Each structure stands twice: as C-alpha cells, then as structure tokens.
Amino acid sequence: MSGSSYGKLFKITTWGESHGKALGVVIDGCPAGLPLSEEDIQIFLDRRKPGKTKIATPRKEDDKVEILSGVFEGKTTGTPVSLIVHNTSQRSSDYSEIANCYRPGHADYTFDEKYGFRDYRGGGRSSARETIGRVAAGAVACKLLALLGIRLTAYTRSIGPVTVPEDVFDAQAILETPTCMPDRETSEKAEEYLTACMKSYDSAGGVIECRIEGCPPGIGEPVFDKLDACLAKAVMSIGAVKAVEIGDGTLVSKRKGSENNDAFAMKDGHVIKKTNHAGGILGGISDGSPITLRVHVKPTPSIFQKQQTVNRQGEEIELSIRGRHDPVVVPRAVVVVESMAALTLLDGLLLNMGARVENLQKIYPPRS
Amino acid sequence: MSGSSYGKLFKITTWGESHGKALGVVIDGCPAGLPLSEEDIQIFLDRRKPGKTKIATPRKEDDKVEILSGVFEGKTTGTPVSLIVHNTSQRSSDYSEIANCYRPGHADYTFDEKYGFRDYRGGGRSSARETIGRVAAGAVACKLLALLGIRLTAYTRSIGPVTVPEDVFDAQAILETPTCMPDRETSEKAEEYLTACMKSYDSAGGVIECRIEGCPPGIGEPVFDKLDACLAKAVMSIGAVKAVEIGDGTLVSKRKGSENNDAFAMKDGHVIKKTNHAGGILGGISDGSPITLRVHVKPTPSIFQKQQTVNRQGEEIELSIRGRHDPVVVPRAVVVVESMAALTLLDGLLLNMGARVENLQKIYPPRS
Amino acid sequence: MSGSSYGKLFKITTWGESHGKALGVVIDGCPAGLPLSEEDIQIFLDRRKPGKTKIATPRKEDDKVEILSGVFEGKTTGTPVSLIVHNTSQRSSDYSEIANCYRPGHADYTFDEKYGFRDYRGGGRSSARETIGRVAAGAVACKLLALLGIRLTAYTRSIGPVTVPEDVFDAQAILETPTCMPDRETSEKAEEYLTACMKSYDSAGGVIECRIEGCPPGIGEPVFDKLDACLAKAVMSIGAVKAVEIGDGTLVSKRKGSENNDAFAMKDGHVIKKTNHAGGILGGISDGSPITLRVHVKPTPSIFQKQQTVNRQGEEIELSIRGRHDPVVVPRAVVVVESMAALTLLDGLLLNMGARVENLQKIYPPRS
Amino acid sequence: MSGSSYGKLFKITTWGESHGKALGVVIDGCPAGLPLSEEDIQIFLDRRKPGKTKIATPRKEDDKVEILSGVFEGKTTGTPVSLIVHNTSQRSSDYSEIANCYRPGHADYTFDEKYGFRDYRGGGRSSARETIGRVAAGAVACKLLALLGIRLTAYTRSIGPVTVPEDVFDAQAILETPTCMPDRETSEKAEEYLTACMKSYDSAGGVIECRIEGCPPGIGEPVFDKLDACLAKAVMSIGAVKAVEIGDGTLVSKRKGSENNDAFAMKDGHVIKKTNHAGGILGGISDGSPITLRVHVKPTPSIFQKQQTVNRQGEEIELSIRGRHDPVVVPRAVVVVESMAALTLLDGLLLNMGARVENLQKIYPPRS
Secondary structure (H helix, E strand, O other): OOOOEEOOOOEEEEEEOOOOOEEEEEEEOOOEOOEOOHHHHHHHHHHHOOOOOOOOOOOOOOOOEEEOOOEEOOEEOOOOEEEEEEOOOOOHHHHHHHHHEOOOOOOHHHHHHHHOOOOOHHHHHHOHHHHHHHHHHHHHHHHHHHHOOOEEEEEEEEEOOEEOOOOOOOHHHHHHOOOOOOOHHHHHHHHHHHHHHHHOOOOEOEEEEEEEEOOOOOOOOOHHHOHHHHHHHHHHOOOOEEEEEEOOHHHHHHOEHHHHOOOEEEEOOEEEEOOOOOOOEEOOEEOOOOEEEEEEEOOOOOOOOEEEEEEOOOOEEEEEOOOOOOOOOHHHHHHHHHHHHHHHHHHHHHHHHHOEHHHHHHHOOOOO | OOOOEEOOOOEEEEEEOOOOOEEEEEEEOOOEOOEOOHHHHHHHHHHHOOOOOOOOOOOOOOOOEEEOOOEEOOEEOOOOEEEEEEOOOOOHHHHHHHOOEOOOOOOHHHHHHHHOOOOOHHHHHHOHHHHHHHHHHHHHHHHHHHHOOOEEEEEEEEEOOEEOOOOOOOHHHHHHOOOOOOOHHHHHHHHHHHHHHHHOOOOEOEEEEEEEEOOOOOOOOOHHHOHHHHHHHHHHOOOOEEEEEEOOHHHHHHOEHHHHOOOEEEEOOEEEEOOOOOOOEEOOEEOOOOEEEEEEEOOOOOOOOEEEEEEOOOOEEEEEOOOOOOOOOHHHHHHHHHHHHHHHHHHHHHHHOOOEHHHHHHHOOOOO | OOOOEEOOOOEEEEEEOOOOOEEEEEEEOOOEOOEOOHHHHHHHHHHHOOOOOOOOOOOOOOOOEEEEEOEEOOEEOOOOEEEEEEOOOOOHHHHHHHOOEOOOOOOHHHHHHHHOOOOOHHHHHHOHHHHHHHHHHHHHHHHHHHHOOOEEEEEEEEEOOEEOOOOOOOHHHHHHOOOOOOOHHHHHHHHHHHHHHHHOOOOEOEEEEEEEEOOOOOOOOOHHHOHHHHHHHHHHOOOOEEEEEEOOHHHHHHOEHHHHOOOEEEEOOEEEEOOOOOOOEEOOEEOOOOEEEEEEEOOOOOOOOOEEEEEOOOOEEEEOOOOOOOOOOHHHHHHHHHHHHHHHHHHHHHHHOOOEHHHHHHHOOOOO | OOOOEEOOOOEEEEEEOOOOOEEEEEEEOOOEOOEOOHHHHHHHHHHHOOOOOOOOOOOOOOOOEEEEEOEEOOEEOOOOEEEEEEOOOOOHHHHHHHOOEOOOOOOHHHHHHHHOOOOOHHHHHHOHHHHHHHHHHHHHHHHHHHHOOOEEEEEEEEEOOEEOOOOOOOHHHHHHOOOOOOOHHHHHHHHHHHHHHHHOOOOEOEEEEEEEEOOOOOOOOOHHHOHHHHHHHHHHOOOOEEEEEEOOHHHHHHOEHHHHOOOEEEEOOEEEEOOOOOOOEEOOEEOOOOEEEEEEEOOOOOOOOEEEEEEOOOOEEEEEOOOOOOOOOHHHHHHHHHHHHHHHHHHHHHHHOOOEHHHHHHHOOOOO
16 A cells, blocks of 8 residues: 555654645654754755755745654653644646646656546655655654764765766765765866756756764664665665665676675774675674665656657647756755665664563563 | 565565575465465476586585465465475585684674674575575465566676677576576676686676566555565665666666656557656556666675685684585576565555555445 | 554554644555545544533533645545644643652553653543544544445443443434433433442443444454454554453353354355354454444543552652543543444455455456 | 464464464564573473363374474574474364355354365364464563563463352462363363263353563553553454453443552552552553453354354255364463463563663663
8 A cells, every 4th residue: 555654663654745735754663762853853854955056946945844743841752753844835836737647757647547546736745745754754863873873974976977086075065065965066067067957958867875874783684674675675765766776786796706795804892894895784784884875866857848748538749847846856865865764774773672682681671 | 673574465474594404485465266386386496596507506405395385276275375495405514614703795793793693504594595485485476477467587687797788688598598698698608707707716796687577557655665665675685686776777867857758658548658767667656668677796705715804702814715605696596586576566466456446346346 | 662553554643642732643555536525534523522511521622633635636645644633722731730640540650661751741642632543544444434335333332330221222322422322211321320420529431332234254364363353452452441342252251152153044145144143253254244342441540539649759649630531431432443443444355355366357457 | 465474573474274284383583592492382382282181172183393493502593483383183084074064153154255265174274273383482482571570371260150269379270270270179160061061062162361470561552552452462363262351351341430440559669559450551551560361262163063054055054063173172272372462572572672762772882
C-alpha cells in the first residue's frame, strides 16, 4: 500500500500534497528526553527552501513548522512527535493545464495507472514538497545523533559537467552558496552553467555526496538490512535520484582486489582502516571509518521546451509546461539526502541495541 | 535486530552459516495454487554453483534443495514453504587460520564489533553461501511472475575492463558461458583477463545488469517504498555490491532535461515511452516499459597476496589467505541479482492489489 | 518503540496528547476511490463525545475533524489521509495537582518509569482523548467495509450489575440512549445505578459487545495473525479493557465438545453453521457467520474518594482527585470498539487479497 | 498473507504441517552470547508431548529438536537460530476420511474457502503440531528472560467444572501431574472427569493461567502495542483459545472504581501496589507487580460421536471421526501459553531499550 512510512523503530510517516492544506510528518519512536524546539527543525527546512538567487524558482515558500505533539517542557516525551507545515503560496491556476496530460519524466501517468485518478495540482503527492516531512524528521534525527557524537555532512559534488575538485572542501561554502557546493569558485561556474540552461529552456542534473563521521562500528544488520542497503533505499526513494554509490561505488567494478581492499591497522588503541574504499561499511555493518555515499540526480523534468506526450484520452499531443520550476533540484535535495541518511543511521543504532545479551543486562540490571 | 527477513507480503527468512549443518529459507505468504517442485528450485540453485571452469573455485558444492513444507499434491498451499540445503563439502580446516584475525574487505571485524564474537568458519553468516536462501526463494518468485507474463533476465555486463558491447545480446550465451555474459567472444576475453588475475594472486570486479519485461504499470508505492528504492535495497544487500543504477543511472547527472525526458506516445492503444532513460520507473512506480538496473560488484576480497591487517588482540600482522576462492564473484551473483529483483517485484505486485476500491470489489463481490 | 501505529496494509498512526494543540491520525494505505467527506468522520466522532446527560462529564468537547490530505474531488487518492482535531476546551489548571503523584489505576507511574518523565496534563498521551484518532480512522474503515456489504454494530451489554437481557435488541436505542444499550428500559436502570455511583463518589465498569455481519469466509491468517487474535489485540489496546471474548468466550471452558461444536449444513447453496458458538471464526479464519466479540471494561479509575498513593519523591500520600470525569467509560468506548474491529477486519481483507494465485491473475490479467 | 511470523525484534517464523516431513522455527533477532543447547529446548518440547496417561492420545510423538544454525561454541551468534523437529510417527491413513468433508469445530472449511484447497492430512498447518515451533522458540526466550531475573509459570486452573482452589498452589505438581494442575488432589478429580468424558465419546475444555514475576516496570508501548494487548494477541493466536483475561479480567466489569483501583505504597525503597487487580499492567505498561493472565480453552472438537456436517461437494452428511485424539487440549497447551507470553515479553523488553535518550548513551558511549 501507500508506503509513506519509513524506519522500523524511529518510524516516520509523512503526508500531504503540493497544493493541499498542509504537509507534515509523525515521528513515532523518538526516544524520550531529547531537547527539541521548532527552531531546531526550522533550520533544516530553511535549507530546502528555494534561495533568492537566479538559479531557483521565483516561487516563495514560507514553510514554517509547528510542533503539535510529543514535546513537553522542551523535551521529547517518547510519544509521537507530530509536525505540520501549512501550505500558503500554492496557486492552483499554475497547474490546471496538466490535469489532463502526462508530463514526460513525471509521475502523472503512473499515478493514474495505479490509482485510477490523481490530485493533479502541482504534482500532488509526487511533488518535491513531499520532502518537507523527510527534512523535518531528519532534523530531529540529526539532533539526537549529535548527542551521540555523530555528524552528517551532505553537499553538491557536481551540477551538469561542473564538478568540485576532489582536493577542495570548504564546509562553510556548503551553507552559503546557492549550489550547496563546498567551493565558492566551482559554485559560480555552476551558476553560469545553469543560467545558460535556463536561457535554452532546459534543466540540469548533478551529484550529491554525504559523509557521516563518528558512527561506532557494529551498526547495520547482516543479510537484508545491511546498512548500505538501507542507505541505498533511503536515498533512492528521493524523487529524481537514479543511482547510488557507497564508498568508491562504481569504480570498484574495474579494480583488482589488491587495489580495493582496505588494510587494517592500529591507531591509538583502536582498529582503523588505512584507506576507505569501502566507505565505512564492511559486510553491511559500519566499521568505524567515515561512511560515504553518492547519489546521481536527474535533470528537472519540467522544462519550457515543447514536448511530445499523450493525454488521458489516449491522444498524442504537444505540451508546453509553464509555471515556476527550478532548473536543477540538486541544491535543494542536499538536505534531503542528509536527512534520509540520518533517519537510516538512527534507526540502525536503535535496532542494534539488543545485539548482545550484555546490552540487555546494561539496560535491565537485576533489581536489588 | 538480525535482518534476515525480506519482503512485506511475499516474506522470506533465510538462515544458515557457511559451515553449519545446513542453510535454508522459509517463504511466508506465497499465494496458494502455484505448481512447485524441487526441480523448479534446483535449476536456479545450479546457476549459482561454481562452474567446472578454470575461473571458478575448485570447491565442489552439491547444494541439493529439499522442500520441507507448504507444498501439497504439487501445489503451494498458502502456508510457509520451508526449503533446506544441507552443507556437505565444508572443510573447517581450510579456514582455521582466520579465526583470530580480520581479513581486509571481509566482515570479520564488523561482526566481532557487533556481536562480541563470530562463527569464523568460512565467514559464517557473512559467507556468500548465505545467498542460497535468496536464490531458492527467487526461483519460486520467478515461477509465479512467469504465470503473470513477467520475465527477468540478469547477465554480466563486464568483468574488470572487459565489457560486452551495447549492441550485442545472445541470451543463450548467458546460461552457457562461465562468465554469464550475453556474448561468447567477450566472455573468452574475460576468461583470459581472469586467468591473468589469478596468476598474479589477484581478483576482479564487474558489472551485472537485470532487465524485467512484462511488468504492468502501477507497481511501486509513492514516497518511501518506490519500486526503484526497493530494488536498490534488494541488490545492495547482496555482499560485494557497491553501487546501483536504475535506467541510465549515473549518466543522468550530466544530462540536460531535454536529453533525459522520455516522450510519451501511443502504440496499439497503449501508452508507451519512445525512449527508456528512466528504466521503466517514473515517480517510483512502474510505467510499463522494461525495468532495467545495473549493479557494480567489487573484486573478491580473498586474494593470495600478503596483506596487512590486525588480529583480535590488537596486534598488526601480515596475513596470507589460503583456501579455495573465486577470482571474481560476478558470474555467480547474476542469479542472485535476478532473484532479489524477482522477490521485490512480486512483493510490489501483492502490495498494489489493494490500491483501488474496485480491486477489493473484484476479489470480494457481494454474496448473493 | 512508541507503538502508535496499527495495521499492516490499512495502516494508521495516531498522535496527540490530552492537552496538546491537537490530536490526529494519518491513514496510510487507504484504497483510492472511496467517497469521503468530513461529515462521514464527524458522525463517528460525535458518537464518542460525552453526552449531555447526567451520567457524563460536564466537560464540553467540540472535536471537529478536518481532512488535511489524501482526498481530492471527494474521493480518497490512495495517498495518506491526514485527519486533525484541534483541542479547544482543555483547562490545564484542572490537572495541575496530579503532576507530582501517581493516581491509582492510571498510567502515571508506568509512564514515569518508562520515559523518565511525562506530560501530566490530563493524562497526556494516556488520556482517553487518544481514541479520537482511532475513531476517525474507524469511520473511514467502516465506510469502505459498507461498500463491500460488511456492517459492524457495537453496543453496551451491561453497566455494573445492570445487563440487557439476551432476547432484547433495539438497534435504534444504541444510538439514542446515553448508555448505548440496545434497550431503553435497561438503559434507564443503568442510569439510576450510575447516579447512585456518583453520589457515593464512585464509578462503574461494564461490558461491550460487537457484531460483524456480511464478512466473507476466508479472512484471517493462520497461526499468529488469526482474525480472533488480531481482534483481541485491537480491543485490548483500548484503555480500561481487561478481558476479551470471541463467540461464546469464557463459557467454552466449562463445555463438552458435543455441546460446543457448531454443525455445518447447507442453506441456499451456501455452507452455513447451525449454531455459532465459535463467533464466526474457525482456526482463526472467518467462516461466513456473524463475528461476535465481547470486552470487559474496568470502572473509571478517577474517583473522588480519598485514595492512598505515593508521589514522585517516593513519599506515601493521600490523594483526592478533582475535575470532570465520567462515572463510566463504557458508553463512549462503544464506538471505539466498533472502530478497532473495523480497522482490523479491513486490514484482514487487504492481507487476504493475495491468498490465491488466481486472485493475482484477476487483478493483473495478461496485457493484450 | 500467511502470518507465520511473530515478534518485531525477537522475531520467529514457524513452518510445517502435521504430516509433512518436519516442522520448525527460525528465530531472527536473538541477542548474541546466550548459552544455548538442544537440551534447553528439548525440555520445553517434552512438556507439550502427550503424557503416558489414560487422559492423553495413545499417539507417540518423539519430537526431537535439532539446532541447524545460529549457535557456535555453545552460544547464540546473533544470526538466525533455525530449529527443526522431524515428523516420525504420522500415519496418513488415520486421516484419509476427512479429506473431503468439513469437521465441525475445525478449520477445514475456512482453509478451503481461503486457499481453494488444503493439506488435509492431520489438519495440515492448522494442526496443534504447529505449536512445536512456538514452544521451541519459547524455550529460547525463557532462557534469556531468566538471565534478566524474569520467570514465567503457566498451569491449568480448571478442566471442565473441576477447578483448583484459589488458596492452593503446589508448583511441583504442575510438572508432575498429567493435567499440569498445581494441586494433585484436584488433578485426580479432573482425570476422573476426563475418563467419564471419554466414555461418552466426548471432550472437555478448561482454563490456563500464567504468571510472570520479576518483570521491570516500563515494558509495553502506549496506544496500540500495549503489553496486555500484545499478550492477548499472543495467547488468542493459540488454537482453541476463545477468551483472554488480564489480572482480574471479566470480574472488573461488575466492580466499582473504589474496589478495583490498586493503591500505591512504598516498600524497601520501591513503589509497589498494595493489591494487583490490574495484573501488573497499567496503561498497557508493566508496573513491576507480577503480570497475570488467564485463557479459556474450548473442548477438543474431535469427538467420536456422530456429527452433522457437509462435504466439499455441498452435500449434508453424517461424520464419525476416528483416530487418536486428546479428550482435552489444556494440559498440552500450558507450555504453549508460557512460551507465547515469554516471546511477547522478551520482544517488549527489546522494543523498550531505546525508550530514553540516556539508554542510547549507555550503549553508545562517546569514543575516546
């Protein structure tokens, strides 16, 4: 059925359509005692808003979050945390033309086939506004992970052909450039590329990377719920993502074993890996090295060129999309990737708590 | 916890270690009335056995499957189908040297960190023998999918640098070459490459592709349980897979929207796509075109060169792995990829059955 | 973790505290195409409101429901249906005295032990206001079940010692008496009993029955997810319920097999049972007869007599509860029982859709 | 679908039919480091075997368990524990007569309606032999619970009208009487009653109670996964159980609040309840008092009197059951009730581990 829930123990359920009254998320299973305010969540939501730059939609999205339940005296109570964002700036007239036709690269046709009809206003449930719930929940997960010394950093590696060089990393630039790239110079080149795309009524794709530091070894479950498998699902579930790589990813298929194995060594009394081709995961379980992943995002399908398509009556037609659309979704998807990774990792930490009998004995000591 | 179950409605649970008494799988939720014999399953298991060629381990694995429950008078009964394969050729002495050290690229270290100790015989639960359960269940899923007109074909696209050209596809060759490539000529080149790897005590990676034809549109759930997200998890959960691509995959990040969108058109009264960059999935839901995916497999980590590592006492040591190991896991993983895709798709078909009220009315007509 | 989700395919997640901003429920997996309005849901919510009679709390609860998502042009879209009820009449001052002590018969102590602290306003998450989400979702389930010819009727069988005779059943009286009894005369006696309870600062328990008609045979899964097991969990999860009976329930333990077996016979070409001691369920699967169940509800624990208890500092104290409390929860729990039964049955119908290969072939016929 | 899995974190999947090759269970999520032998499990299985007395079936069931995976060097490894019991004494000829007709009180009719056909040998999957998997897994759960200081005791309270007095409790008698009653004198009376039943070709029902001591407060999840709701489902899923009571159960519906509330008090620095009408659970969460529950079991439906029924062709017929059947299932179900309660409680303990942020900090301390 609808598949709007994610996570086994830190379980989120998102709801809402692009042009409905509101969107939101319910977090069920958030541990009690986490300090949490609306401001903590708003910071994340603001990162997914369109910027005020030329490379983003001129649409204004206010997206103020409200905590409806699950927080008392500034801390989570252990019961469901319900978060809501009211829709304020949706103009249905922008989208009325698409009610009857199937936009190429969109989910219009597949929703109609699945459900028999669809909420066509702004893409309805398949709109990127759906990610508001993911990001709001991701903010909560990140706050809790930070208490455990775990931090995540996602950023744009490339937009179209413009790529941040491997040896450059300016963490501050991620939050300050409109591209979310860790390099101001590359970001400017990417903006120029996007400006050219927009002039030719076209759009661009790109690559997002995410790095997780401080994760203890042992997280992830053998066989089907491997940590890398769960991360792959988490980020592939974001609209427009078409490929996922863990660690060195696609490169490994061309390598020899002697080039790809990471040697173990000792450092300060801990086992470490001398290299990290594996991306911090061995046999589906975290190994204590940074966890690294990379996703490939397709170009925005909404372009202003004329396109061939069909309508609901089965007639071939020519479509011209109008309205307000980002020429690239990558920068706004960065915080979504970070959020999905955080949700996945936190769930993995919770699932692993009972891995050893001695852990149960720690939580449930004999009563005197 | 342990994560050895897969699927929501067609749910499988695998069990067993490399050197235990047996391995197996329980399928819970197989629809009643499917004709099923041990031979149906054995055909699949035989495809994952090491071949009798120079590029495979000389280890002999018999792997005869036995149906223990859930089949009566030649048909599934709707109750759990339990399948077992007894371990017959395991020699523990082969592996005794690794009991105390962490092999690079293996899960030895991470299992110890997670559980406090591990069954070190042949990798225990993290051995590739774990895939026996996946393949046995995959055989059942494929049999049912075939009744619905859906067929899956997985094959090797490349081994190391040796790649099957895009315009060549000999389906028979997949089943007859030791590499599972759809081209005999490329397969011979790959065998030569592997022979050279073995001479230098090294191993190789490669790429597997899978194509699903006949899937109706509408399969896959919006948001978190998108069909591509579920497929990504399914194949990323196979040991040694480090990247997953749907449709054109990584290529899309460099493309423009006008190049990547697939135009809709009409053909024989059906909606079709003129191209299939999307790989048969739009908005996470099947669109009726063939579903295509690609996985990148790392080189076998067990190589016979000396490697740096540490032991359980935290001492840095030099390790020489002996024993019987494939120089490449790709050919044997082909049927595993096909099986995981089949399990995922069948589960998707079952999950979608209640998508419309009218479907319930078909299954539960009013009683006269 | 928090356990606020119910159902596998028709999955609901409820949220909200007694004195928070709002309460609500998200329904994920509602089939598309169900006509649904706020009025449909309001009718159910109005049934759980305190009446305007002497036997109910003088507290005014407005409880207006709003549909936030998942309905378009008057029909469900297949995506999550989010329902919200704003809290309007909560007076925190009513409850401030209980912040620091453990009320007998309430969850104050156990919440503190579980989470380390609690939202003490009006019982927080353990308040009976939590059932708003259950009833709102139950209204949707009942609407869909009605389309399939299935109808549920819950009512009060007894309050304290006052019991409706077995041979009396006035369906209209259920909706019109303040006790929800199917007999006006017994209802008046029960009201007298409750008036006496209130005068002595005391409260009463009672029994609720539920009857499901029109359920096709075959619903319920063997072994752990038997229909009766799922119904038992569903209704036992309602606060204050301490016992559940299916069919003749506790009576069967004193019977002989010859008295308890229901003989099969034929009627109008259908298999029927001549009696229905089993309550419509055999081997955990519906048999086509009416499904009957009975729950026993404890007396309201909030009474105005002085009670012995302890506070959070571990001191023994004497407690006098004030505020507005129903002398009996039974009448308001009737619609909650009906809702939980409906949610359980609908989920069972969805789970059963893939029980036979031929059902898949009906939903997925070969494409021409 | 089939519903043969139970538990969220300590998850078991049972399989097997009465007259198949074998029956078994896979435990996925058993914490690593639990000492476990086949003997530990055999002790539990021996308790569910028919005794050698006159009140039990003369059928001999050997039921030797074998551990196939998940245990290494005498301890659980954290990976799936697969347990198998081979069927040895099944005589298909005993059951051939029932292939074509529907036995009253059995699941023959409902299985046919659900699946279109059934394995009719000995009841197939609906046979009481299905409980072998439950009991084998329950033995493992009980072993782990004992390490945490938690112990369960189930026993027969009554058979037909013969009831053990409230003030008598001889724990040793439970294991030594053929009725599993905690009183030898009552047990003898019950045997006389059963002998009379058998002479009149009839059968009897009864009542089983279970008591759990040493459970810490805080176990159970609010709203839908309350501990009492989960226990109710657990035991109601056992074939022949028709009612479940927690604590004082059905008695509470006749009580007043002042009679039913349990006062809190202090003892040895702990919060205790002066009485335990609630049966150790408040608001669905354990309160530290003993947890008590009671189940009502229907009389064995297989009786040797002539019964009216129908066959698969829709003809009314007269049926005489032959074969070997217990006149009462209660004594053999005692260990099944104990097992289901243990599985439920252990799962609850695991689910509760992440209830507080401070628990995560205990398991994942900052790395130095």
